[in-house]
Amino acid sequence: MPNKNKIGYRPTWAEINLNNLEYNFKQVKLRLHPQTKVLVTVKADAYGHGLIPVSQRLAASGVDYLGVASIDEGIKLRKAHIKTPILVLGLALKQDIQSFFTFKLTPTICDYEFAVALSRKATALKKPMRLHIKVDTGMGRIGVAHQDALELVKRIHKLKSIVIEGIFTHFPLADSGRKFTVSQIELFYKLASELKKIGIAIPLVHAANSVGLIDYQNSRFAMVRPGLVIYGLYPKSGLGINLKPVLSLKTRVVFIKQVPAGCGISYGHAYKTKRLAYIVTLPIGYGDGYPRNLSNLAPLLINGRRFRISGRICMDQIMADVGKFKPKLADEVVLIGKQGKEKITTEELADLAGTIPYEIACGLGSRIPRIYVS
């Protein structure tokens, strides 16, 4: 049982199993050519698993690159003394260029003007800057249009004090559109070979996210960029890889009462007991990122038995009708994870909530302490 001092007074916490994180990382590595590099995305607090502990463990396991969304996330890693190269996947503002130098972060570029500003700064500081160029082959988000990419790379290549370390693209339909993804890979492959032909050697060509790297072998190029699978979560069912979930979400029974049949539970009385029943109250709610649209839907485990949330999820509390079964106060309740022979996966909750496992994991709020078990 986790140390009480570490989890605070409210008995609600997330357990993060870093051994499982490393296991998943190794499962990915096993599929790759030994020379293929791996960037793991640790944006959004490592998908809700905790930026620093996750990154430290990945660094110790030999990750080649870490991917963050913003400079702020990169700075947090540097302040925690993480030395691994860090790619800022989102775009930065010109006024923030200095920070890439100060904190040794790698910027993503998709236009010439930003590259020029970087080159000026790099020249003035006498510190060459390595960067990655983002190419849009069909995501419609950031990136230079693939038709214009060759020209842009050529121009940036000529800039002083700039090293083009990488070019990359992203798949919008890796889990649903085989034909489209294959055409993206072809476009990107063509660009990479044209660059090689004219003597511009870019060491890190990368495209594949989790689904990409498993379902499309030829999308692996020089580096892959998994996120979700490293956390032991499946972006789609039937993905050919064996993973171990990293996060469990747990709480404890804080109140039990017996109520008669026909008793309304929680706001709006969206649940009414069908018979004499015990109702338990648990200290977690949508204020913790536990989605409110799981009201009357989400499963939970007590004493290795499966029950369901009863009535609307409140901001800080939820209730469950456990029928004739009378749990004890402080009994452990699993909302995500295993108990006895039963388990609840993040994927199952995501399906019930009409969302994706990514959103469930990142959504768990800062009010839930993360406890690291190894």
Ligand SMILES: *Cc1c(COP(=O)(O)O)cnc(C)c1O
């Ligand atoms: C988040 C992200 C990834 C990782 O995607 P997963 O589906 O979690 O594997 C890869 N590339 C980019 C650009 C991303 O933003």
